[in-house]
Amino acid sequence: MFCSKKNIALLLCGVLLSGCGFEPLYVEKKSNSEWYYDNEFDTGIRDEMASVKVELIQDRIGQLIRNDLLDKLTPKGQPKSYKYVLSVTKIDKKEIDQALRNDITATRKKVIYTVYYVLKDTEHKTLINGNSVAYLGYDILRDPYSTTFAQKKNEKNAAKIIANDISLRLGAYFHSLQTKRGNPDEY
Numbered sequence: 361m362f363c364s365k366k367n368i369a370l371l372l373c374g375v376l377l378s379g380c381g382f383e384p385l386y387v388e389k390k391s392n393s394e395w396y397y398d399n400e401f402d403t404g405i406r407d408e409m410a411s412v413k414v415e416l417i418q419d420r421i422g423q424l425i426r427n428d429l430l431d432k433l434t435p436k437g438q439p440k441s442y443k444y445v446l447s448v449t450k451i452d453k454k455e456i457d458q459a460l461r462n463d464i465t466a467t468r469k470k471v472i473y474t475v476y477y478v479l480k481d482t483e484h485k486t487l488i489n490g491n492s493v494a495y496l497g498y499d500i501l502r503d504p505y506s507t508t509f510a511q512k513k514n515e516k517n518a519a520k521i522i523a524n525d526i527s528l529r530l531g532a533y534f535h536s537l538q539t540k541r542g543n544p545d546e547y
Contacts, residue, residue: 404534404538405531405534405535405538408443408444408534408537408538409432409433409434409527409530409531409534410433410434410435410436410439411439411441411442411443411444412433412434412439412442412443412444412445412446412479412530413438413439413442413444413445413446414426414429414430414433414434414438414446415445415446415447415448417448417451419451420515421451421453421473421515421518421519422448422451424515424516424518424519425448425451425475425519425522425523425526426448427519428519428520428522428523428524429446429523429526429527431523432523432524432527433446433527433530442482443481443482444479444480444481444482444487445479445480445481445482446477446478446479446526446530447477447478447480448475448476448477449476449477449478450475450476451473451474451475451476452472452473452474452475453471453472453473453474454471454472454474455469455470455471455472456469456470456471456472457469458470458497465500466500467499467500468497468498468499468500469497469498469500470495470496470497471495471496471497471498471514471518472493472494472495472496473493473494473496473518473522474491474492474493475491475492475493475494475522475526476489476490476491477489477490477491477492477526479530479533487533488529488530488533490529492521492522492525492526492529494517494518494521494522494525496514496517496518496521497514498510498511498513498514
């Protein structure tokens with residue numbers, strides 16, 4: 361049997377991941393003790409995520425975040441009857457001047473977006489809440505149009521990062537719910 365360094369490294373990674381508590385997010389659990397892949401994905405998490413209503417969010421960055429969340433959570437369109445409501449309660453934007461010239465004008469800005477969100481059920485009970493942070497930056501150029509374009513691109517990138525983070529956290533939450541429902545003796 362031929363064992364290359366690559367095969368040994370893959371085997372070692374698999375052994376290490378199995379011992380650290382890693383659980384696949386979208387794979388169906390077949391028994392109480394083991395996870396199986398078998399090309400059968402658990403659609404329950406996808407269905408739960410598709411039953412989330414995403415509330416309107418103010419400001420341009422909020423609109424971008426909402427659109428990205430809709431694409432990730434409900435790709436087939438907003439649910440007619442929903443079980444959960446996701447609200448973004450606050451968006452903080454902090455800009456920091458970097459790379460100062462001799463005349464103390466900046467040539468670069470670091471931008472930190474912090475978004476606070478909450479997921480509630482239809483009875484207004486808070487299920488999860490948290491914040492998501494995106495760290496980005498852009499150059500301040502001599503041409504104002506180019507700087508404005510860089511700012512807009514920065515906003516779009518921040519919205520994608522934040523929407524990805526929130527949707528992953530929701531997926532992990534729904535996964536933990538299904539794991540608890542499927543295996544009550546483990547908890």
